[in-house]
Amino acid sequence: MLYLRSFKEDPHRGTPETHRALPLLDLTPPGVIHTLLTAGKSAEDHLASCFRDMGPVIAVGQPGERLPPAVGARRLYLEQGPWKNQVRDLISRARFVVLVADDTEGTLWEFAEATRLVPPERFLLVVPASEKAYEAFRRKATVLPRGDAARTGRDRTVPRLPVDPRIDSDRIGMALPHGFPFGGVVSYSPDREPVFTPLRVTPPALGMGLVGPTLWRTVRPAVERALDAEAVILKAHHDELYRTRKDLVFARRMHAVMLAGPFAFLAYLLIRWKWAAGEGLDGLSPEWWVSLISAVVLCGYRTYRHGVMRRTGVLPMPPSDGPGTTR
Structure with a gap:
């Protein structure tokens, strides 16, 4: 670059x-x-x-x-x-x-x-x-x-x-x-x-x-x-490199799902715990809601940026001296 x-x-x-x-x-x-x-x-x-x-x-x-x-x-x-x-x-x-x-x-x-x-x-x-x-x-x-x-x-x-x-x-x-x-x-x-x-x-x-x-x-x-x-x-x-690139893109997207999943599951467990304690959602303080929503939003943004938007990573590129190059 x-x-x-x-x-x-x-x-x-x-x-x-x-x-x-x-x-x-x-x-x-x-x-x-x-x-x-x-x-x-x-x-x-x-x-x-x-x-x-x-x-x-x-x-x-x-x-x-x-x-x-x-x-x-x-x-x-x-x-x-x-x-x-x-x-x-x-x-x-x-x-x-x-x-x-x-x-x-x-x-x-x-x-x-x-x-x-x-x-x-x-x-x-x-x-x-x-x-x-x-x-x-x-x-x-x-x-x-x-x-x-x-x-x-x-x-x-x-x-x-x-x-x-x-x-x-x-x-x-x-x-x-x-x-x-x-x-x-x-x-x-x-x-x-x-x-x-x-x-x-x-x-x-x-x-x-x-x-x-x-x-x-x-x-x-x-x-x-x-x-x-x-x-x-x-x-x-370069068919082999092409298949490798597709595998890497898929792997990064799955990585994003695996990162976002635990945070969403943790939020679900916390809400269930509050509900089981008889407090319901009304018992959650504003600070608790702010912390939970901030964590989910920041995690979701980071995983989306890492796994989908920034899909470049270490993706292979055409060899500089191989067929299909411009030099």
Whole structure:
């Protein structure tokens, strides 16, 4: 998994958040849970966590930095020499490429190379929360390949970019950490048609502003599309790996059922115990009901996310040198 971005934005996107959203709710249970689950993580770390089940998330390290960031994608430092050849090789060998839109020269070149070398369903463009920044990237990305083709004699037509991304910056700022830099993603169908997915922000009172689940719901369609494309290659050229993948998906779903079952059975036994004691359901205190419902909801969400939504896991992928690959 290759993560491409502009070095100049690393201080903003790679620094762990210290200011929590929803300051008025920080002392309430939703605010406390929100703080515990998001404290110490950067925007890059939240984004990288959406793809870690598919493999290690690698980013090119900034030249001259003394230490890699403590959170976020792993850093790979290039050897001295032409960096474009090395990045081009990384792009061609990546299982999935994630690029954050910026109007810098290097990022524009990476966008053109990624869309040329990587199948559309294995590429994801992350749109910044600033509509002005996205529009600057879109304008430059449209004219860059034309000039490059004139110099090199090669056509590098990039796929279309949505003109109006419809980023709801006010809603994002209300439910996510202040100044969250991402506003949505652009994924592509196999025929290179762009699909813009805004950051699906849940109401703070329901979603507690959890950044990780919010980002995962946004990028999930692109991940599912990439997995489906891999399954087609496996079925056509690697039947044994295809059967192994199906067995792993089934095993993860059964694992989710096995995790959720004991919690539901425990809740049933507790209610039966109260009923047998002659207290009935009226004897249950509000605190008891809150604890029970919270445990069931959190367990159900976790098992659903683990067993069904995040079905990637250690799923096998087509060998890089086998039939059906693009390299």
